Amino acid sequence: MILLDRVTKTYGKDKKSALNRVSLHVAPNEFVIIVGTSGAGKSTLLKLLTREEKPTSGKIVVGGIDYDTLHDKFIPLLRRKIGVVFQDFKLLPQRTVYENIAFALEIAGMTNHEIKSTVPKVVELVGLVGKENKFPHQLSGGERQRVAIARAVVRQPKILIADEPTGNLDPKHSWDIVRLLEKINKYGTTVLLTTHNAEIVNKLKRRVITIEHGKVVSDQAQGSYRQ
Amino acid sequence: MARMVEPKALMQGKRKRRKALTMWRMSRYGMSNFTRNMWLTVAATAVMTITLLIIFITLVARQVLVDTVDTIKSRVDMSVYVKTDTPGEQASLIRERLEKLPGVNSVRYIAPGEARDDFAKDNSDDMQTLDALNEAVNKFPGTFRVNIADINDPSQLDNFVKTDALYKKYADPDRKPSFSGQRRTAIQNIGKVIEFAQNAGLVASVVFIAISSLVIFNTIRMAIFNRREEIEMMKLIGADKSFIRGPFVVEAVIYGLIAAIIATGVGVGGLYAMHDKLADYQIAIDGTIHLVTVYIWLVLPAMMVAGALIGVVSSLLATRKYLKI
Numbered sequence: 001m002i003l004l005d006r007v008t009k010t011y012g013k014d015k016k017s018a019l020n021r022v023s024l025h026v027a028p029n030e031f032v033i034i035v036g037t038s039g040a041g042k043s044t045l046l047k048l049l050t051r052e053e054k055p056t057s058g059k060i061v062v063g064g065i066d067y068d069t070l071h072d073k074f075i076p077l078l079r080r081k082i083g084v085v086f087q088d089f090k091l092l093p094q095r096t097v098y099e100n101i102a103f104a105l106e107i108a109g110m111t112n113h114e115i116k117s118t119v120p121k122v123v124e125l126v127g128l129v130g131k132e133n134k135f136p137h138q139l140s141g142g143e144r145q146r147v148a149i150a151r152a153v154v155r156q157p158k159i160l161i162a163d164e165p166t167g168n169l170d171p172k173h174s175w176d177i178v179r180l181l182e183k184i185n186k187y188g189t190t191v192l193l194t195t196h197n198a199e200i201v202n203k204l205k206r207r208v209i210t211i212e213h214g215k216v217v218s219d220q221a222q223g224s225y226r227q
Numbered sequence: 228m229a230r231m232v233e234p235k236a237l238m239q240g241k242r243k244r245r246k247a248l249t250m251w252r253m254s255r256y257g258m259s260n261f262t263r264n265m266w267l268t269v270a271a272t273a274v275m276t277i278t279l280l281i282i283f284i285t286l287v288a289r290q291v292l293v294d295t296v297d298t299i300k301s302r303v304d305m306s307v308y309v310k311t312d313t314p315g316e317q318a319s320l321i322r323e324r325l326e327k328l329p330g331v332n333s334v335r336y337i338a339p340g341e342a343r344d345d346f347a348k349d350n351s352d353d354m355q356t357l358d359a360l361n362e363a364v365n366k367f368p369g370t371f372r373v374n375i376a377d378i379n380d381p382s383q384l385d386n387f388v389k390t391d392a393l394y395k396k397y398a399d400p401d402r403k404p405s406f407s408g409q410r411r412t413a414i415q416n417i418g419k420v421i422e423f424a425q426n427a428g429l430v431a432s433v434v435f436i437a438i439s440s441l442v443i444f445n446t447i448r449m450a451i452f453n454r455r456e457e458i459e460m461m462k463l464i465g466a467d468k469s470f471i472r473g474p475f476v477v478e479a480v481i482y483g484l485i486a487a488i489i490a491t492g493v494g495v496g497g498l499y500a501m502h503d504k505l506a507d508y509q510i511a512i513d514g515t516i517h518l519v520t521v522y523i524w525l526v527l528p529a530m531m532v533a534g535a536l537i538g539v540v541s542s543l544l545a546t547r548k549y550l551k552i
Contacts, residue, residue, distance in 0.1 A: 079465035086460075090463070092457055
């Protein structure tokens with residue numbers, strides 16, 4: 001599903017290396033946790049996957065799409081195939097829960113009929129029934145993150161990238177979100193989760209990739225958080 | 228029998244419907260941004276209104292200036308004098324010849340008797356002067372008041388007084404034409420001031436319009452800067468550049484249209500309100516008010532187009548920065 005082959009990303013004139021010859025493979029339906037200290041290269045890795053950044057060298061293939069041959073005008077189409085969840089939610093503040101979720105379908109050109117039948121199902125999946133007409137500022141952090149997850153999965157992407165989705169949440173809400181991600185994974189979506197939360201990493205018993213100083217320093221099938 | 232539809236035609240129809248749906252959605256988002264971001268809407272519309280009002284005032288001021296200058300020009304005439312005893316028929320002949328000169332708008336002849344009567348009217352309170360006038364022989368010359376198109380160029384008239392035999396026969400030897408000597412300098416100075424005012428007006432118009440456009444551009448740029456994270460998010464969930472840009476453009480167009488209506492209303496109302504005061508200062512405002520009132524259905528759409536156009540250009544330029552991959 002995801003393949004990185006000796007991917008290097010450097011920044012600036014002094015060519016400071018954010019990622020250094022990183023190679024990894026993620027199979028379909030896998031749940032992978034990426035850990036590492038701040039500045040280790042986790043965010044750069046995710047930015048490369050969403051094509052916010054281009055690698056300095058190396059090959060990236062996601063869902064059969066080789067980024068080397070991907071023209072800029074097709075990047076929006078690629079991003080519609082990948083669901084992304086952020087630590088700071090990135091919701092549209094002036095739109096309701098329903099509108100935020102529907103937005104992801106509207107940009108893909110889906111008809112109003114399709115949207116009306118799809119959104120309620122996702123709202124139910126993330127447990128926000130009854131809050132469809134609330135604005136983001138009327139929701140708790142955990143609820144906002146659920147909206148963000150609903151928006152990310154409403155198009156049924158093959159891959160869901162969750163960039164520290166529990167970073168701004170208390171432990172209870174953090175676990176709610178993690179359980180939701182597991183549920184989405186169970187339905188067949190490959191999940192890539194980055195987190196600093198050792199408890200979540202240790203309890204989930206999933207594949208853990210540790211990145212330090214831009215390099216993959218460990219890749220364990222049922223890993224734990226390395227301090 | 229069911230009509231056969233080619234798959235290509237079906238695809239094209241579907242694509243067209245999708246395009247129309249996307250356009251509708253972009254407009255809907257633009258409109259809802261307009262109504263939901265109230266403080267931004269009020270601020271941006273206010274700035275745009277003030278800016279369009281400045282553009283309106285600049286254009287109106289220029290028109291008023293042109294009208295005022297024309298009025299002043301029409302009041303500045305060149306005087307050519309003939310002797311007191313010039314016969315009326317000869318004076319008429321000279322007037323006809325003057326009227327035929329290129330660049331001459333009109334010629335009015337003031338006979339010596341008429342000049343004397345005018346002088347008496349002007350001094351009707353001064354009994355001493357009136358008594359003197361009644362006793363003395365009329366020495367007022369016959370005067371041709373010549374109005375020319377370009378008061379800076381009296382060369383045709385100058386040539387006429389030097390070469391026309393009939394005029395030279397009756398020319399008043401004691402009074403030189405007004406476009407020579409000290410009076411010529413005065414007329415030339417008026418001409419120069421008028422020319423400067425017209426050029427300065429044109430430059431001021433261009434400068435004001437340029438500054439106004441920059442003000443609007445910066446307002447919209449700041450509004451979009453405030454929502455750069457929204458743009459970032461839209462990009463990351465796969466929205467096309469046009470889908471992201473569309474609502475901002477629609478929103479800016481709405482600002483422009485509403486601002487144009489308010490600015491035109493305030494501008495025209497202001498013109499009527501200031502009419503009497505400006506007229507007191509001999510400023511020719513009637514023509515402009517007439518023009519704006521008669522052509523209001525042209526002025527208002529023009530202002531709306533200007534507002535919408537500035538909105539479109541500003542929002543396109545302002546979003547460009549955030550739409551890079």
